[in-house]
Amino acid sequence: MILGQHSSKPWVAPSVKTPVKATVELPGSKSQTNRALVLGALATGESTIANPLIARDTQLMRDALTALGARVSAGNDALWRITPINASAIKTSSIAIDAGLAGTVMRFILPVAALTRGEVTIYGDERAKQRPIAPLIESLREIGVDIHAHRDSLPITIKATGEIAGGNTSLDASSSSQFVSALLLAAPRFTNGLALTDVGPKLPSRPHIDMSIAMLQDCGVAVNETINELGQTVWQIGKSQINARQWQIEPDLSNAAPFIGAALVTQGEVAIKNWPAQTTQAGDYLRQLIDLWGGSWKFTPVGLQVTGPNRLRGIDVDLGDYGELTPVVAAICALASEPSVLRNIEHLRGHESDRLAALTENLAAVGIECHADSDSLHINPQSTDRNSSAKTWQSYEDHRLATAGALIGLVIEGIEIDDIGATTKTMANFPLLWQEMLVRPST
Numbered sequence: 001m002i003l004g005q006h007s008s009k010p011w012v013a014p015s016v017k018t019p020v021k022a023t024v025e026l027p028g029s030k031s032q033t034n035r036a037l038v039l040g041a042l043a044t045g046e047s048t049i050a051n052p053l054i055a056r057d058t059q060l061m062r063d064a065l066t067a068l069g070a071r072v073s074a075g076n077d078a079l080w081r082i083t084p085i086n087a088s089a090i091k092t093s094s095i096a097i098d099a100g101l102a103g104t105v106m107r108f109i110l111p112v113a114a115l116t117r118g119e120v121t122i123y124g125d126e127r128a129k130q131r132p133i134a135p136l137i138e139s140l141r142e143i144g145v146d147i148h149a150h151r152d153s154l155p156i157t158i159k160a161t162g163e164i165a166g167g168n169t170s171l172d173a174s175s176s177s178q179f180v181s182a183l184l185l186a187a188p189r190f191t192n193g194l195a196l197t198d199v200g201p202k203l204p205s206r207p208h209i210d211m212s213i214a215m216l217q218d219c220g221v222a223v224n225e226t227i228n229e230l231g232q233t234v235w236q237i238g239k240s241q242i243n244a245r246q247w248q249i250e251p252d253l254s255n256a257a258p259f260i261g262a263a264l265v266t267q268g269e270v271a272i273k274n275w276p277a278q279t280t281q282a283g284d285y286l287r288q289l290i291d292l293w294g295g296s297w298k299f300t301p302v303g304l305q306v307t308g309p310n311r312l313r314g315i316d317v318d319l320g321d322y323g324e325l326t327p328v329v330a331a332i333c334a335l336a337s338e339p340s341v342l343r344n345i346e347h348l349r350g351h352e353s354d355r356l357a358a359l360t361e362n363l364a365a366v367g368i369e370c371h372a373d374s375d376s377l378h379i380n381p382q383s384t385d386r387n388s389s390a391k392t393w394q395s396y397e398d399h400r401l402a403t404a405g406a407l408i409g410l411v412i413e414g415i416e417i418d419d420i421g422a423t424t425k426t427m428a429n430f431p432l433l434w435q436e437m438l439v440r441p442s443t
Contacts, residue, residue, distance in 0.1 A: 010392065011420035011431065013409020014438055019268035020410070022437040023302060024259045026272065028053040028249035029281060030426045031208060034061045034104045035215050036247040038112060038185050040082030041070040043219065045244035049080040052249055056425045057102040064097045064109045068116050084244075085116060099124035099154065101352055101397060101425065106154060107136055107178045111186035114145045117162045123155040127397055132175040132350045136182055139171040140164075143190065166190025166239070174200035175350050180235070181212040187237040188221050196235045203233065204347045206321045211280040219243045250276050253283025255427055257328035258403040259437060260286055260306050264295050265335045265411055267308040270437070275304035285322045289329065292317065293336070314338030314381075323348050327404035330359050330377055334368045335411050339380045346375035352425070353396035362393050362405065366412055393417045399425040406434055 033053040038061070040047035052058060054077055062072045062080075071083035097113070099106035099122050106124055113120040134152035141147055144165030149156045166187065173179045180198065187194035203209075213223045213235075220243040224236040256272045263270035276284075277299065287304070290297050294309035314336045319326050323345050333340035348355040356372040363370040369380040391414045393405030402422045409415030423430035 010416035010418050013393075013406045013415040013417060014435065015413045016266055016410055016438060018266070019308070020262045020266045020438060021269045022259075022262075023271040023273060024256075024433065024437055025274070026251040026255055026259075026433075027055070027427060029252040030055065030057050031104070031211060031252075031281065032215070032247070032249045033058045034102075034108065035181070035185065035212060036249065037061050037065055037072070037082065038108050039215060039219055039242055040244070040247075041065045041068070041085050041112065042115070042186060042189055043082075043084050043242045043244040045084070047082045047084075047244045047247065049082065049247045049249060051078065052080050053252060053426065055428045056100060057104065060098060060100045060102050060105045061108075064099070064105055065112070067095050067097055068109075068113060068120070085112075093118045095120045097122045099128060101125040101128050103131060103176065103178050103351075106131065107133060107176070107182040108185060110136065110140060110147070110156065110158065111145070111164060111182060113158045114140065114147070114160050114164050115162065115186065115189055116160045119157060119159055121155055121157045125397070127352065129153045130350070131352075133179075135171040135173065135175070136179040139169045139179070139183065139196075142169045143167055143194070164190045166192040166194050168195045168197075170197040170199045172200035173198045174202050174204065175347050177203060177205040177208050180209050184209070184212050184216065184223065184235060184237060188216070188240045188242050190239060193238040193240075194236070197228065198233045202320065202344075204320050204344075205282065205323055207280055207282040207285075214280050216242075219245055250274070250279055250281065252426065253279065253281040253286065254324050255403075256283055257286060257325055258331075258407045258434075260290065261328055261332045261407045262410055262437060263306045264290070264293055264308040264312060264332055265407065267310060269305065269307045271300065271302050271305045273303040275299070282322045282324060285325065289315065289317070289325075293332065312336040314340040314379075316341045316343070318344045320344035320347075323351075324400065326377070327355060327359060327398070327400040328407060330363070330370070330379060331404040331407040333379045334363055334370070334381050334408065336381055339378070339382065342377040342379070344375055345377065352398040353401060355398065355401065358394065358396050358398065358401055359404070362401070366391060366393070366408060366415065391415050395419040395422040397422050399423045399427070403427075403430065406430075
């Protein structure tokens, strides 16, 4: 299947009657790959990325940065070489960039585009127009970017002059931490650096900001974080160079969720190869969730080995920092022996889909009681009719909803996912990996 190409007929999720036992090797982290691409494009020399994720989101980022003047080698999928953007060498006065449905592309690329020259227009998939971006647009205007947007959404046009004044700005990042990361990653190139204050009521997905800061520091950029007298977080970055670097991308731990779930819901055993002992990835929170569900895990020479419990417990957790895990976490909870509550996830209504509404609808369609309030999901697997005749699982073009449906299908026979191609957003070969997990023994 071509990256970004969606399947035209439903995919029947395979079911199992015995515990899943397998070793799984996952592709690289999308979050790390796209951040490394941006930093490489703004660096002082050639950078390399080892074990990059090859999927639709990273392909879109590569294409976007190439359109802006960077060079990313395509000769070796295991090692990419990035030559940074040379704005003065760009001859095209008008550039169009496709952001697809990728939040990292549609947000991270805005300040990068403003550091080039000419007119740059960013567009995307139809659903991308509904993803929040207005706070970032207003903040960029405040620091000197000439930016125009249709109803504060895509398409967005930037009249780039080759520099951003920078200085003081604030925004409400409660709908996406990517607003903060977008500004921080480019801030060393701003003429006056950046002092950014988050004025929102809450900050979701904090691990992703931590990842951006850690990767900036790996490039020699000093990032100062403080709390002001109002209790607001303030980040300060001075004008500085971004050093070129050799990046080693970790496996995508959020994409490990359905495979770990397979061990948990079948009383099986799954090993995820090369799981890092220390990481800023939000997916590492899965280890804590495994304990809460009653499963167990341990590090082995292979990676992280997960063993499912005899009785899968319900959980009550705050997923505000780990929202991307919610669809698969909800699927695991739907197959547990007790009710669960997933809290502080209202920001997921603005992701690739309205994930709270989509999960409620999909679980109900396969006979599992679920309802959403303003910021939480309530799942009651004890009041289920798993013989429900409606077995179609709607992906809503959302990769994480599609993988959640695959996990439900391990236990409930006959689940048909309407568009398994949505998984190409972050896993180009998910159906193959899923099938291999079911036929390959653990090591």
